[in-house]
Amino acid sequence: MEDPVTITREANIAIVEVNNPPVNAASHAVRLGLQLNVKEAEANPEVEAILICCAGRTFIAGADIKEFGKPPQDPSLPDLVNQIEASTKPVIVAIHGTALGGGLEVAMGGHYRVALTSAKMGLPEVNLGILPGAGGTQRLPRLIPVAKAAEMITSAGMISAKEGHELGLIDRLDEGDDPRAAGLAYAKDLLAEGAGPSRTSDNAAKDADAVDFDALRAKVKKSARGIMAPVKALDAVEGATTMPFAEGLKNERALFTELLESDQRAALIHAFFAERSVAKVKEIEGVAPRPTDKIGVVGGGTMGAGIATSALLAGIDVTLAERDDDAANKARATVEKNLAGAVKRGKLAQAKHDAILANAFRTTTDYADFGERDLVIEAVFESMEVKREVFGQLDAVCKPGAVLATNTSYLDINEIAAATKRPGDVLGLHFFSPAHVMKLLEVVVADQTDPTVTATGFALGKKMKKIAVRAGVCDGFIGNRILSHYQKANFATVLAGASPFDVDRALTNFGLAMGPFAVSDLAGLDIGWANRKRLAETRDPRETYAAFADKLCEQGHFGRKTGKGFYIYEEGEKPQPNPEVEEIIAAERAEKGITPRQISDEEIVDRYMAAMVNEAARVVGDGIAQRPSDVDVVLLNGYGFPRWRGGPMHYADTVGLAKILNDIGVLQKEDDFLWQPAPLLKQLVEEDRNFASLNG
Known part of the structure; x- marks a missing residue:
C-alpha cells in the first residue's frame, strides 16, 4: 500500500499531501504521515513554508470509522494539531470538498487557510455523542465570533467557504478547482509579504462579551432534547472565553473523555453503524439493479x-x-x-x-x-x-x-x-x-x-x-407492526389508570420528539380507526380492546385536522388536553370493571419499551427484519425514537434483556394475552446473550 501522506517540494515550499481515498479520513497512518512530514519540512533549511493539502475529491473529512472503538494510537489528533500549530515556519492549509471534524481541526492548527469557493466545513462530532476533541472548541472561537462558533459546534452544522471567509475562519477564497495550486499561490504571496507563523492559540476569543452563556445553555438544552454532547460542547466553548488556551485544551479533553465513556456516545455510534449496515442484504450481493x-x-x-x-x-x-x-x-x-x-x-x-x-x-x-x-x-x-x-x-x-x-x-x-x-x-x-x-x-x-x-x-x-x-x-412490515403493538400497550396503560397526557409527558421526557397520543392527533385519528376497523374481523376474542380512541372518532374528532382529538387545537395557541377524553376513558373503565391506579412515569416508560422490544423481537425472530439493528434504524428514522438511546434493541441491551423479560412477566398478571414474551427474547435471556450478538 502506498504511503497515504507524501512530501514534495516546489522551490522553498514543502507540499505535504494526504491521499487516503475515498474521503482522506484521519487514520493512524495519515496522522503519522502528517507528523513525520511536517517534522521533516521543519528540519529542512531550504524550506521556508509548508503547504498541507489533499488529493482526491475532498480535504480530510473526519476520523476513520474503522478505528471507532479501538485503542488510540500515537500520534493522537490533538498532539498532531498542536505540533502543526507550533511550527516555526508558516503552515498554509488548502481546503476543498469538505473539511469535517478532525479535518477542520487540522486546518485550524495551520497558520493560514485558503479554500476553494465550493468547499464546506463543520464540526459534526455531537452527532456521535462527543465533542471536537483536538482543539476545535478552543480554536474556532478564536477565529470566528464565539456565538457563531458555539452554534456550529452544538448544532453540528456546516458552513460554506464563503461564509467561513466572511467570519474569519478562511483567510483567502480561490475560484479555481485545484487546491494544491491555490495553496501554492497563497504560500508564495505570504512569503513575498514576509509573513511568519500566525497561531490561532495566540488569539483571544472573538466577541466573547456578546454571549450570554446562561441563556445560550438553556437554548441548547432545549434543542438537544436530552443529548449531553451539545451541552458539554458549549461548556468547552465557554472555557475558551474564560481560560488560557492550554487550560482550555485540558478542559476540552476532560469533557471529551467524559462523553467518550458515556452510554449516549455508545448509542449514537451504534446508530451510525446500524445505518451503514442496513444496505447489506445477502440476496442482492453482486446483483445489478434495473434502471x-x-x-x-x-x-x-x-x-x-x-x-x-x-x-x-x-x-x-x-x-x-x-x-x-x-x-x-x-x-x-x-x-x-x-x-x-x-x-x-x-x-x-x-x-x-x-x-x-x-x-x-x-x-x-x-x-x-x-x-x-x-x-x-x-x-x-x-x-x-x-x-x-x-x-x-x-x-x-x-x-x-x-x-x-x-x-x-x-x-x-x-x-x-x-x-x-x-x-x-x-x-x-x-x-x-x-x-x-x-x-x-x-x-x-x-x-x-x-x-x-x-x-x-x-x-x-x-x-x-x-x-x-x-x-x-406481514401486516405493517417492521415499523407499523411494532407501532400497532406498543399502541395497544399505551391504550392498556391508559385503561389501567394513566391519562393519555401522562403517557405523552413521560415519553417526551424519555426523549421522544412527541408523545404517541399527540402523534396520533397529528397523523389523524381516523387513520388508526380505519386500520382497527380493517382488522376487527380477525381480532382475537381474548384481546382487551380499548375503544376510547374510536369513541373520539365517532364524535368526528380526528385530531389536528378537525381541531380536536386527544388535544384541543386553536390557531395561535398551544395544544391543550381535551377534557372530554378523560370522561370517555372513565366511562370505558367503568364498563370494563377496571379500577384505575396511579402509574408512575417510570412505569409508563417501562411498559412502552417492553411492548416495543417484545414485538421487535418477534419481528426479528419471524425474519421480517434481517437483524435487530435494522429495527433500530426503522424506529430511529421513522418513528421519532430518541437517537441518543440508539434504538429500542440497543436500549434493551443497555438496560438488560432480563429486565425487559421480567417487566413483561409482571405485566402478564394484568393482561396475559397482551403480554406474551417473544420466543427470541426468552431464548436470548436463557443463553445470556443480547440483541447485538445477532447483528453480525
Whole structure:
C-alpha cells in the first residue's frame, strides 16, 4: 500500500499531501504521515513554508470509522494539531470538498487557510455523542465570533467557504478547482509579504462579551432534547472565553473523555453503524439493479406528491397519474409547492427548479403514459380492492421488466402481486410521510420478488438519499407492526389508570420528539380507526380492546385536522388536553370493571419499551427484519425514537434483556394475552446473550 501522506517540494515550499481515498479520513497512518512530514519540512533549511493539502475529491473529512472503538494510537489528533500549530515556519492549509471534524481541526492548527469557493466545513462530532476533541472548541472561537462558533459546534452544522471567509475562519477564497495550486499561490504571496507563523492559540476569543452563556445553555438544552454532547460542547466553548488556551485544551479533553465513556456516545455510534449496515442484504450481493431513470407515481395525494417530489429532487424523470384533470392539477400544485419550499430552504437552485418543472415532471390521467417507465410506484387509497385494480391495469400497460411497487403501509404485498402476471417484478416501497422529507424507506420483499427488483428498490432509495431497510411481508412490515403493538400497550396503560397526557409527558421526557397520543392527533385519528376497523374481523376474542380512541372518532374528532382529538387545537395557541377524553376513558373503565391506579412515569416508560422490544423481537425472530439493528434504524428514522438511546434493541441491551423479560412477566398478571414474551427474547435471556450478538 502506498504511503497515504507524501512530501514534495516546489522551490522553498514543502507540499505535504494526504491521499487516503475515498474521503482522506484521519487514520493512524495519515496522522503519522502528517507528523513525520511536517517534522521533516521543519528540519529542512531550504524550506521556508509548508503547504498541507489533499488529493482526491475532498480535504480530510473526519476520523476513520474503522478505528471507532479501538485503542488510540500515537500520534493522537490533538498532539498532531498542536505540533502543526507550533511550527516555526508558516503552515498554509488548502481546503476543498469538505473539511469535517478532525479535518477542520487540522486546518485550524495551520497558520493560514485558503479554500476553494465550493468547499464546506463543520464540526459534526455531537452527532456521535462527543465533542471536537483536538482543539476545535478552543480554536474556532478564536477565529470566528464565539456565538457563531458555539452554534456550529452544538448544532453540528456546516458552513460554506464563503461564509467561513466572511467570519474569519478562511483567510483567502480561490475560484479555481485545484487546491494544491491555490495553496501554492497563497504560500508564495505570504512569503513575498514576509509573513511568519500566525497561531490561532495566540488569539483571544472573538466577541466573547456578546454571549450570554446562561441563556445560550438553556437554548441548547432545549434543542438537544436530552443529548449531553451539545451541552458539554458549549461548556468547552465557554472555557475558551474564560481560560488560557492550554487550560482550555485540558478542559476540552476532560469533557471529551467524559462523553467518550458515556452510554449516549455508545448509542449514537451504534446508530451510525446500524445505518451503514442496513444496505447489506445477502440476496442482492453482486446483483445489478434495473434502471430507475424514469418512474411513474399513481396517486397525487400527500404521499404520492411527496414521493414524486423526492424523485425529482434526485434527478429522476417523473410522470404522475391521477383519476381526473382536477386531481392531476391539484397534485401538480402540491409538487410545485414542495419544490418551491426546497428552493426557499436552499436545497434546490432556482434554475434547477425551473428545469425540473419544464422537462422532468408531468401529470396524466392515462396509465398508458406509464408504458416506458422503468418503475411505477402506487400510492392510492389503502384498500386491497383498489390496489389490486391498479396493479392489474399497470400490468397491462407497463413494459416488460418494469418494476411495479406499492407504497402500502400494511397490506399483503403477495396478494397485490397476484393481481399481475409478473409477481417477480412487484415489491413494496413504503415511504414515510412527508416522503420528500422523511429519510426512511422500507423495501418490502414479497415471496416471488426477483433479487434484481429488490436491488432496484435499494438503488432507488440510495438515489433518493433514503435509508432503505429490507422488510418481509406481514401486516405493517417492521415499523407499523411494532407501532400497532406498543399502541395497544399505551391504550392498556391508559385503561389501567394513566391519562393519555401522562403517557405523552413521560415519553417526551424519555426523549421522544412527541408523545404517541399527540402523534396520533397529528397523523389523524381516523387513520388508526380505519386500520382497527380493517382488522376487527380477525381480532382475537381474548384481546382487551380499548375503544376510547374510536369513541373520539365517532364524535368526528380526528385530531389536528378537525381541531380536536386527544388535544384541543386553536390557531395561535398551544395544544391543550381535551377534557372530554378523560370522561370517555372513565366511562370505558367503568364498563370494563377496571379500577384505575396511579402509574408512575417510570412505569409508563417501562411498559412502552417492553411492548416495543417484545414485538421487535418477534419481528426479528419471524425474519421480517434481517437483524435487530435494522429495527433500530426503522424506529430511529421513522418513528421519532430518541437517537441518543440508539434504538429500542440497543436500549434493551443497555438496560438488560432480563429486565425487559421480567417487566413483561409482571405485566402478564394484568393482561396475559397482551403480554406474551417473544420466543427470541426468552431464548436470548436463557443463553445470556443480547440483541447485538445477532447483528453480525
